[in-house]
Amino acid sequence: MYKADGKTDQKETLVHQYADLVKKMAYQIKAKLPASVEADDLIQAGMMGLLDAAGKYQDNQGAQFKTYATQRIHGAIMDELRNADWLPRNVRKQMRDVEKAIASLQQSLGRAPSESEVAKKLKLDIADYFQMLTDCSGHQLIYFEDVHKGEEEDHFLDRFIQNNKSDVINGLLSKDFKEALKQSIDALPEREKMLMGLYYEQELNLKEIGAVMSVTESRVSQMHSQAVARIRATLKEKLWTGPA
Template identity: 75%
Template sequence: MYTATGKINDAEGIVIQYADLVKKMAYQVKAKLPASVEIDDLIQAGMIGLLDAASRYQENKGAQFKTYASQRIHGSMMDELRSADWLPRGIRKQMRDVEKAIHGLQQRLGRAPTESEVAMQLKISISDYHQLLTECGGHQLIYFEDFQKTDDEDHFLDRHVKNDSSDVINVLLARGFKGALKDAVDKLPEREKLLMGLYYEQELNLKEIGAVMNVTESRVSQLHSQAVARIRSILKEQLWTGPA
């Protein structure tokens, strides 16, 4: 398994020997994440980390290969999660525009605006609005960037983090934030509230939700993007303060 230089060169043997370790770590990471995170994506990323560890490891590092590989596997999974947290800048701006439109209409109408009303507020056709929601299918409730204030971004959680990644986790786990999030979901139109329950609580995928709601998978994706925009808008409106 080792060459004269101390490097592992039997990639197939390494994968077979440590596949269970990768799967175990993937399920440990998945247990702390939303249902939208696919276990297969984590396993694939972990395997890439394992192979990278095999190519880089040298016995004279002083660490056991399993210890070294575990670090590389975990790091690769974290890289996968960070990449999943990314949307093109233009699309992120479009979704902020949707959030602002929803917020303005909510304030003026005193109720959740319809899709047609949001499209009119954005000065686009309903078909273009649906297309925008489809393109923003990866939109999420919370981004790490929400905790990092910049001049051209509209962040609403940055004041709760003191430049420490562990603070981000504490904010998200705080009872005040979870209560605010629950209230925001409760204010959704019934159809979107049902969708979010099926997605995050029942852990159904988009195709399965489509079957339950009798709509296409692409329509579920549109409704999910819109529900996320509504929730983010409500959270901003509440000006959630969280822990001091």
């Protein structure tokens, strides 16, 4: 049933017109996540975001609907990922162990440790260490649990958002945090730095990065997990020392 003002008709038209945008965004996000994440779940969440955008959009808002809808779709998909808690707790614990090993070695060696050095610190052979990195595919740079937690928990991002405690996103866009993140990326070994540039700046998927770097897709996944662990370890160190 259509309303007299044509609002329902417009909503349905917009949903049909931009349904493919939802699928495109869902698969782009899925490409950077573990295999356990179902694309259909992301698409369903994205469609809810599109429906919400179509229902609330007004032509006089001054923004094109595609721009407005893209923001709502992305937000709905990310909410789904957070609510689903898609990275298991045991995986996060493993990566915290990797981060601690890297941080300890960086302090004692005065440089970024090699993979074999990290493996030795964890009392693993190199094959088992690589398997751990593979299992931890999807490790994130930022978790909500990194912010505003109890004294016994890891809340290293509080330093960077101390003046934005009611607005975490703006806090993470602060000059201090961006500078600390830039320094952390610059401190990566060259190949990992190259990988992060291809992944986040040029938005290549793991297979495409593997072709550029002449390594397998699984090797790219391992290197990405390790690079994220290095960055987080460096950011945690800056909690105490501050940006250089």
